[in-house]
Amino acid sequence: MIGLAHFLTVAAMVFAIGLYGLLTKRTVVGILMSIELMLNAVNINLIAFSRFITPDVLTGQVFVIFTIAVAAAEVAIGLAMVFRVYRDRNTVHAARLNEMRW
Amino acid sequence: MNEWAYTAAFFIFAAVTVASAVGVVTKNDLVHSSLLLALCFVGVSGLYVLLQADFLAAVQLLVYNGAIAIVFVLGTMLTRRSIRHGTNHSEADAPSRLIGLISGLFVAVTLGVIATTPWNYSSAGAVQDTPAVLGRLILTDYMIAMEVAAVLLLAAMIGAIVLAKGVDEE
Numbered sequence: 001m002i003g004l005a006h007f008l009t010v011a012a013m014v015f016a017i018g019l020y021g022l023l024t025k026r027t028v029v030g031i032l033m034s035i036e037l038m039l040n041a042v043n044i045n046l047i048a049f050s051r052f053i054t055p056d057v058l059t060g061q062v063f064v065i066f067t068i069a070v071a072a073a074e075v076a077i078g079l080a081m082v083f084r085v086y087r088d089r090n091t092v093h094a095a096r097l098n099e100m101r102w
Numbered sequence: 103m104n105e106w107a108y109t110a111a112f113f114i115f116a117a118v119t120v121a122s123a124v125g126v127v128t129k130n131d132l133v134h135s136s137l138l139l140a141l142c143f144v145g146v147s148g149l150y151v152l153l154q155a156d157f158l159a160a161v162q163l164l165v166y167n168g169a170i171a172i173v174f175v176l177g178t179m180l181t182r183r184s185i186r187h188g189t190n191h192s193e194a195d196a197p198s199r200l201i202g203l204i205s206g207l208f209v210a211v212t213l214g215v216i217a218t219t220p221w222n223y224s225s226a227g228a229v230q231d232t233p234a235v236l237g238r239l240i241l242t243d244y245m246i247a248m249e250v251a252a253v254l255l256l257a258a259m260i261g262a263i264v265l266a267k268g269v270d271e272e
Contacts, residue, residue, distance in 0.1 A: 037127075051154060061236060074258075077265070
């Protein structure tokens with residue numbers, strides 16, 4: 001019998017993998033991908049709670065719609081900034097982007 | 103039989119999701135990472151179907167796979183210098199063992215919390231016609247949040263265009 005705990009376990013694993021990638025990746029694009037993984041883990045959690053705890057109201061699913069909207073905005077802005085930084089500095093390595101002005 | 107099929111589907115989608123997520127953070131090539139990220143989104147969408155969130159499964163496929171994963175692939179191709187060497191290496195001096203330990207500890211603590219929390223399960227059936235109910239909720243109870251999200255998306259679109267294309271600075 002697959003219950004809430006199974007889905008929460010998968011979400012926790014995906015979140016931890018995203019956390020690992022966020023802290024170890026070298027390029028900004030890789031860090032953005034890890035953030036996407038973490039957001040997806042949160043979405044799984046929200047939908048699982050919505051399904052098993054309050055199946056008759058869809059509050060969790062509405063939350064997920066807004067999370068997806070914010071994630072899409074974040075990726076658009078993040079990658080636009082990556083393009084800009086790459087054009088100006090010729091690198092996307094997070095460790096080398098260490099000054100506010102140049 | 104139905105129960106058995108549900109269990110099998112859950113474990114298949116969960117395995118696809120977790121395995122491709124591991125691939126995203128371990129592959130050394132950003133294109134491989136992007137495509138594995140798309141596979142991970144497909145697995146998550148399968149989990150949504152199992153949770154009877156059919157509309158959100160479709161949104162997941164359309165937005166994440168159709169837009170975000172493709173934008174990542176484009177971003178990868180536009181920002182790498184040569185095809186030969188890896189583009190998504192891990193930070194050389196990052197304490198990856200320590201970070202792995204912290205991530206594992208996070209999973210362990212979360213599993214402990216999941217196991218010890220007394221969940222207040224509801225026996226009510228899931229909502230069947232989710233798009234209609236979601237649409238009604240978004241346009242009544244969550245209308246202000248929806249308007250704010252719309253403004254956010256518009257601002258993000260304009261900001262992305264300005265950032266990527268540049269403005270004429272007098």
